[in-house]
Amino acid sequence: MTKNPNKIAQFFRHITVMITFLVTAGCGNSLTIDTEYSKATNFDDFKYYRWHQGAAPTPKKAGEKEIDDILDANIRLKIDQELARKGMVKKDAGVVDFLVNYTISAKNQVDVEKQRIYDGYSVSYQPVAGAYGRYGGYGYARQYYTGVAMTATPVVDEETVVTRYIQGAMSIDFIEPDDNKLIWRATGDKRLADEKRSTDERDALINSTIEKLLAKFPPK
Secondary structure: OOOOHHHHHHHHHHHHHHHHHHHHHHOOOOOEEEEEEOOOOOHHHOOEEEEOOOOOOOOOOOOOOOOOHHHHHHHHHHHHHHHHHOOOEEOOOOOOOEEEEEEEEEEEEEEEEEEEEEEEEEEEEEEEOOOOHHHOOOOOOHHHOOEEEEEEEEEEEEEEEEEEEEEEEEEEEEEOOOOOOEEEEEEEEEEEOOOOOOHHHHHHHHHHHHHHHHOOOOOO
């Protein structure tokens, strides 16, 4: 039975595209955290804080989602709870060591890249000689005969792959109260699932992110 080369090429194209999709979907899903801080600041002496006075974080770029009052209050509560576990005390008035603020966003992203694919096969022939090849003759296993072997060499081609996803980001900022300068920041980035999350799933993700961000404080 003769195999159709076009069907073989199409089969391997589908396999390659599927593997690319699975690898792409599996990468970048973990939370990536970056921190930066003022090396001139002694964070070991920090004890008292309050929230930065100003409007609740609002979207400033296209694609960011609004934060309603309930979600804002829940985020602030979780941050207060995590800071309390670190021995920090919130004060609504009086002298404090630092101010706290946060930002959160979820943006639609599109990645366009070239992927190498197998577009078909070319056939080549090469001599094969084994342990007994100098005596001539043929055998069942390759090492027992001399002759000509047919090999299939993949032809590499390129295909454009477009990946659409949502990139979520959250930052927690500590600000110097006297001059209003940023002295500590932790930022988390994560590729989010395309499907809509329930409120409980969303809150669990936010809470987990806050815990991991504040685990970086104080800086070591």
